[in-house]
Amino acid sequence: MEVGELVRTALYDCHLDANAKMVNFHGFELPIWYTSIQEEHLACRSAAGMFDVSHMGFFSFKGNNVRQWIESISTQRVSSFVSGRCGYTHFLDHDGYIIDDMIFGVKSDDCVLGVPNASMVPIMWDWFNSLLPDDGSISIENLSDETSIIALQGPKSIEILALALGDKNKIGRFKCQNIESNQIDISGWIQGTGYTGESGVEIFVPNNKAALLWNLLIEVGNPLGLVPVGLGARDTLRLEKGYLLSGQDFLWPGLNLEGDSSLPNDFLFRDTAETNVPFGLDIEHNFIGRDRVIRSLESGKIKWHGLKCLERGPSPRLGHQIKRIDSDDSEIIGYVSSGGPSPSLNRTGIAMAYLSDVELGDEVWIQASSRRRIKAEVVVPPFV
Amino acid sequence: MSQVPSNLKYTAEHEWVRIEGNDAVIGITDFAQDALTDVVWVELPETGVSVSEMEACGSVESVKSVSEIYAPIAGEITEVNESLEDSPEQINEDPYGNGWIWRMTVSDASQLDDLMDAVAYSAQLGE
Numbered sequence: 001m002e003v004g005e006l007v008r009t010a011l012y013d014c015h016l017d018a019n020a021k022m023v024n025f026h027g028f029e030l031p032i033w034y035t036s037i038q039e040e041h042l043a044c045r046s047a048a049g050m051f052d053v054s055h056m057g058f059f060s061f062k063g064n065n066v067r068q069w070i071e072s073i074s075t076q077r078v079s080s081f082v083s084g085r086c087g088y089t090h091f092l093d094h095d096g097y098i099i100d101d102m103i104f105g106v107k108s109d110d111c112v113l114g115v116p117n118a119s120m121v122p123i124m125w126d127w128f129n130s131l132l133p134d135d136g137s138i139s140i141e142n143l144s145d146e147t148s149i150i151a152l153q154g155p156k157s158i159e160i161l162a163l164a165l166g167d168k169n170k171i172g173r174f175k176c177q178n179i180e181s182n183q184i185d186i187s188g189w190i191q192g193t194g195y196t197g198e199s200g201v202e203i204f205v206p207n208n209k210a211a212l213l214w215n216l217l218i219e220v221g222n223p224l225g226l227v228p229v230g231l232g233a234r235d236t237l238r239l240e241k242g243y244l245l246s247g248q249d250f251l252w253p254g255l256n257l258e259g260d261s262s263l264p265n266d267f268l269f270r271d272t273a274e275t276n277v278p279f280g281l282d283i284e285h286n287f288i289g290r291d292r293v294i295r296s297l298e299s300g301k302i303k304w305h306g307l308k309c310l311e312r313g314p315s316p317r318l319g320h321q322i323k324r325i326d327s328d329d330s331e332i333i334g335y336v337s338s339g340g341p342s343p344s345l346n347r348t349g350i351a352m353a354y355l356s357d358v359e360l361g362d363e364v365w366i367q368a369s370s371r372r373r374i375k376a377e378v379v380v381p382p383f384v
Numbered sequence: 385m386s387q388v389p390s391n392l393k394y395t396a397e398h399e400w401v402r403i404e405g406n407d408a409v410i411g412i413t414d415f416a417q418d419a420l421t422d423v424v425w426v427e428l429p430e431t432g433v434s435v436s437e438m439e440a441c442g443s444v445e446s447v448k449s450v451s452e453i454y455a456p457i458a459g460e461i462t463e464v465n466e467s468l469e470d471s472p473e474q475i476n477e478d479p480y481g482n483g484w485i486w487r488m489t490v491s492d493a494s495q496l497d498d499l500m501d502a503v504a505y506s507a508q509l510g511e
Contacts, residue, residue, distance in 0.1 A: 037447040038422045232448050314427050341424045341447055
């Protein structure tokens with residue numbers, strides 16, 4: 001990729017055909033929306049939505065003890081995942097800061113497939129390679145460029161999947177398999193994962209088959225309410241479930257990136273315990289960065305919490321200050337990392353924020369603009 | 385293609401101004417509402433406040449982003465469209481009518497000459 005040149009996925013023409021508004025997303029030219037964020041969001045919650053997530057990475061890890069090796073560098077107890085199961089994990093650096101999070105699927109006893117975040121593919125590639133055992137027992141392959149990924153999400157998604165690819169490819173939550181024989185002779189990988197909190201799948205296929213699958217899914221899914229969904233609604237859907245977004249809710253210090261200027265410099269440098277995410281952390285095993293996680297668990301001072309606005313007003317957004325009381329002089333107890341109006345909750349403002357010394361149910365104040373503070377309650381996500 | 389009524393004046397930031405007697409009525413253009421998509425919240429200025437030319441005095445929020453609204457001219461805010469607090473979608477549905485945002489006095493009529501007419505604004509939009 002040349003600097004400044006946007007990468008187009010294999011589904012680029014499909015997006016244009018669907019009247020997508022395209023934007024630059026981490027160097028990829030992808031749809032932000034097709035009709036509207038609100039409509040696409042609600043369609044995914046009530047029926048089904050389809051996403052081009054081909055910008056995400058796709059790595060294959062192979063070797064006799066591949067799960068044990070991944071476990072030694074990740075927060076998740078990967079060795080407890082049998083073939084056909086998916087999991088979620090963080091990778092921490094030696095100081096305990098999150099580099100990236102990743103969904104993985106165990107293909108067989110000696111093969112694990114992983115989906116690193118788009119902007120982190122080169123970083124994670126280097127990180128994994130730097131940690132490979134000297135004996136050559138583990139190998140990694142980067143399949144990102146040759147693989148297209150279509151996410152099919154929503155309560156009708158599995159029904160649509162069965163219509164398109166047959167009952168043998170109906171797959172449950174956090175299960176995975178090779179794509180079984182089907183009417184369009186497409187091969188690849190399918191897993192019961194996603195970023196919306198709905199039931200659904202992510203389908204990994206060769207680039208030259210991506211449009212065929214996309215068009216088939218639209219054709220059979222459209223009567224059931226399936227619509228293409230852009231990155232805008234992808235973000236509001238994950239926010240309603242309180243899922244972390246790499247680079248937005250945590251940022252690896254090693255990237256030396258300038259964060260949002262409204263946040264303190266190191267505000268997004270976090271470990272897994274601070275993110276408070278209820279899955280993906282097993283402290284019983286040894287892994288890189290564990291010491292900081294243990295310290296954060298013991299102190300429990302700062303955690304990523306949900307905030308639900310108790311009054312109407314401007315929505316919480318990245319960098320907004322959280323105040324203990326309704327006063328300009330109030331102590332600042334944290335900042336919003338992700339926020340916005342919730343399409344499912346009639347546009348009530350919701351946010352995720354790193355907060356110090358708060359308890360569930362506490363009422364706090366979000367400085368939502370220079371002119372307005374909004375009262376909000378500390379809650380546990382998901383919001384819907 | 386966006387609607388650009390010929391009887392209005394425009395700013396480069398996509399506000400429109402309609403002169404009604406001695407007052408000016410302010411809103412955002414059809415192009416702006418289309419670019420924002422679903423407006424979910426409008427932060428209105430306070431009545432009685434004096435604002436200067438191009439001062440940020442409110443905001444329009446869509447699901448994805450927030451945009452400041454600037455006063456196209458100096459003056460005093462005399463009335464705000466409070467119905468937008470309950471029905472912000474009026475900005476999408478009728479940006480030049482029910483989606484008006486505030487009414488203000490005109491402190492210096494010469495500032496109106498700095499605004500674009502419909503032809504110039506259309507040219508800026510490239511339409």
